[in-house]
Amino acid sequence: MTTAATKGLEGIIAGDTQICSVEQGALIYRGYEIHDLADHATFEEVAHLLLVGHKPDAKELRFFKDELIANRALPTQVIDYLHGAGPMLKEGTAVPMDVLRTGVSILGNLDKDSQDNSPGANLRKAKRLTAKIPTIIGHMQTIIDGKGLIAPNTGGDANLCHAANLLYLMTGAKPNAEYTKVLDVSLILYAEHDYNASTFASRVISATLSDMHGAVTGAIAALKGPLHGGANEAAMDMLSEIRRDIGPVNDRAKIEAWMHKAFADKRKLMGFGHRVYKNGDHRAPILHGLGRRVAEQRGPEFVGLFELGERVQQIMNDEKNIKPNVDFPCGMAYFTMGIPVPQYTPIFVASRITGWAAHIMEQHANNRLIRPIASYTGPALREWNG
Ligand SMILES: CC(C)(COP(=O)(O)OP(=O)(O)OC[C@H]1O[C@@H](n2cnc3c(N)ncnc32)[C@H](O)[C@@H]1OP(=O)(O)O)[C@@H](O)C(=O)NCCC(=O)NCCS
CATH class of the missing domain: 1.10.230.10 (Cytochrome P450-Terp, domain 2)
Incomplete structure (x- = not known):
C-alpha cells in the first residue's frame, strides 16, 4: 500500500547537489550569486566554474577557451545530417530543437569517448558538446536561410568569444558589443538551475549508467516543452x-x-x-x-x-x-536582436549544456539508480478470464 503522490513532485527533495542552489532568496552557482556572475563574469568563466568546479585563473581560462575554440567544428556526418534536415525544417515536421537533439545524438555516435563514463572522459565530452552545439545551431540557421555555412572548417572565428561566435555562425556578420553582451549574459543566466525538469531527466538517464550524449539528448527533449525551456x-x-x-x-x-x-x-x-x-x-x-x-x-x-x-x-x-x-x-x-524565434530554445541548450554536463558528472561520481515508486490508482485485482 502506497501513500498519495505529490503531483509534479512539488517541494520534494530528490537528491543532493554541490552545483547550484535555487531559492526565492538567491540563485547561486557553486557559491557565486547570479547578479555577481551576470555583472562580472563571462559565459566561458561560468562554464569553467560549472564543468571543472572552480573559478578559473587567467591561465586556466585561456586554456579552457582554446579548447572550446579548437572543438567548434562539426564532423562531416553532422553537417550532412543538417543539410538533410533542411527540407524537414521547411516542411515543419521538425523544429530546430528536434534537429539539435538528433545532431547531439550523432555527435555521440562519433565520439571516441562515448561509452566511457569516467570523470576525465565525461569532462572531455562536456567541453566538446559545449563547443559544438552553437555550431549546430549556426549551421542549421544558415541552411534554413538558404545561405552557405559560415566557417564550416573551424566552426567560426577564433577571435570571437562563445556568445559572439554563436551570433556570427547564425548570420555571417560579426555582432556588436551590445548584442554580444546580451547574449553572453543570457547564456550565464540560463546555464544552471538545480533539479529543473531537463536536468532531472539527464540525472535519471545517467543514473542508469547510460552515457553523457544519451543523457543530453534526453535533456534536450525535456527542455523543448513550453512549460520549460520552450x-x-x-x-x-x-x-x-x-x-x-x-x-x-x-x-x-x-x-x-x-x-x-x-x-x-x-x-x-x-x-x-x-x-x-x-x-x-x-x-x-x-x-x-x-x-x-x-x-x-x-x-x-x-x-x-x-x-x-x-x-x-x-x-x-x-x-x-x-x-x-x-x-x-x-x-x-x-x-x-533579430534572432529567429525557433532558435531561442536551442540557444538555451547552448548554455544549459554546461549545467546538464555538471549534473551528469556529479551523478556518475556518486551514483545510485533513481527509481521512485508510484501510487497505484488503476482497477482493483480482476481475472483475465473472469
Ligand atoms: C512554470 C509553471 C509550469 C509552474 O507550474 P506549477 O508550479 O505547477 O504552478 P501551477 O500550474 O500549479 O500554478 C499555480 C496557479 O497559478 C496559475 N498560473 C501559474 N502560471 C501561470 C501562467 N503562466 N499563466 C496563468 N496562470 C498561471 C495556475 O493556473 C494555478 O492557478 P490555480 O491555482 O487557480 O489553478 C507554470 O507557471 C507555467 O505553466 N508557466 C508558463 C510556462 C513558462 O513560462 N514556463 C517556464 C518556466 S521557467
Missing part, C-alpha cells in the same frame, strides 16, 4: 499574437481585454510563473534591463515591444500576482 519561444509568440490582435498601439484597455479572455479561456501566459520562484525570478529583471537598452538603440518598434511586455507584466501582477520568469524578457531581447 517558454522563451512561446512567450515571444504570445506577444506577437497580442500585437496582431490589438494593433500597433499599446492600449491598456485592449491589452487587459486580451488578457481577460486568456484568463477566461484558462490559458497559461507563457513566460510567467515558476515552480520555485513565486515572488519573482532573479534572472528576469537582469535580462529585461539589458534587452530594453538594446531596444532603445534599435528604435520605437522594439521599445514598443518592451512597453507591451511591461504592461502585460503589470496586469499579470495586479490581477494574478504572478511574476515573469527569465523566458519572458529573453523572448523580447532575442527578438530585438
